[in-house]
Amino acid sequence: MEENNLECNSVVDGNVEEVPDKKVIKFNPPLYRQRYEFVKKLVAQHEPKKVADLGCGDVFLLRMLKYQKCLEELVGVDINEEKFKWHGCKLSACVGDHLDPRELDLIITLYQGSVLEKDCRLVGFDMVTCIELIEHFDSEDLAKFPEVVFGYMSPAMIVISTPNSDFNSLFPYSDFRDLDHKFEWSRMEFQTWALDVANRYNYSVEFTGVGEPPSGAEDVGYCTQIGIFHRKAQATEPDISEQQGQHVYQVAYTTSYPSLQQIKYRRRVVVYETYREVHRMRRKYKMGLTWCELEADPEDPDNPRRKFTSGLPSPQPLKEAEKSTEMTPKPFCIGDKFYVPLERIIAYPKVKHLCGNVEELRALIADAVELNCSGSAVQVDLDHYADC
Known part of the structure; x- marks a missing residue:
């Protein structure tokens, strides 16, 4: 990580507006990329077959994950349909994918809808990611979130990242990192919330992060804090058939990849x-x-x-x-x-x-x-x- 004598409005994600004579922290690679690389490594390590990204935005994470050989289904959910119109086509198979087919089938689907609504097509996934999502919820929506994701979707693994407000003291401003953020938690606040949710829904959780602080400021922790939740072993696996329900989301885009199974x-x-x-x-x-x-x-x-x-x-x-x-x-x-x-x-x-x-x-x-x-x-x- 480098330090430069610049100030920026969005220091964490790379949109830099230069103002002289003030220090700013610059991440290399950019912090958003570090978050996605972190998820990519988890996928490579645990080899899930089905992964859903909630609040997928510009589908950048899905574009990185589609090359993972273990995957058979990728899903993105976002409330902003306009983003799908601009970015959905980037998920299509290219000429190289036809010349060198995957070993396994892969279907990618983008759904337009709120991640706070229950849709039975999101039940039974191996991994669900929520990257920089929960800080956009107000208190009422935040209260709904665990019941939908942990209780209803009940994936084997959940990855949640959110800003670490302890790190904000190193930035040349005192406001939230994004105008749409409703809150930014300290490490203690995030861990208290995460442990409570994990206990309620029979998950374990471990904490880590990306975006290391500069030398001498290690006590503030990572710039982005991450919780990795694992569903605890049960006597019987959740009965997915009992959770069948409505198709609430609208299919905004879908594509399939050539594979040796075909x-x-x-x-x-x-x-x-x-x-x-x-x-x-x-x-x-x-x-x-x-x-x-x-x-x-x-x-x-x-x-x-x-x-x-x-x-x-x-x-x-x-x-x-x-x-x-x-x-x-x-x-x-x-x-x-x-x-x-x-x-x-x-x-x-x-x-x-x-x-x-x-x-x-x-x-x-x-x-x-x-x-x-x-x-x-x-x-x-x-x-x-x-x-x-």
């Missing part, structure tokens, strides 16, 4: 990986040819099989992927055709992961790759045009 994308990747391995083996074969020996092909005596040996230098240690193919049938040539048995192709870890067995591999590639008569090997020209 047959058309899995087929595309399998065909690509098959061609890649076949042509790699074909090139390797041709590079190592020093002599060929003709022998009768038992399936077709009039079309001799060429058997190759290699005159390359002593072989290098096998790569991990190649070790798995050592005990599989080897590629061979008949006439001007090069054949790679499917049993050898599926031995490669990535293909094995995508297909599982030879029958599934054959079914996925049959319409896009030329197979031999028995369907047991991929067939390509030995002298491929790409070599010319």
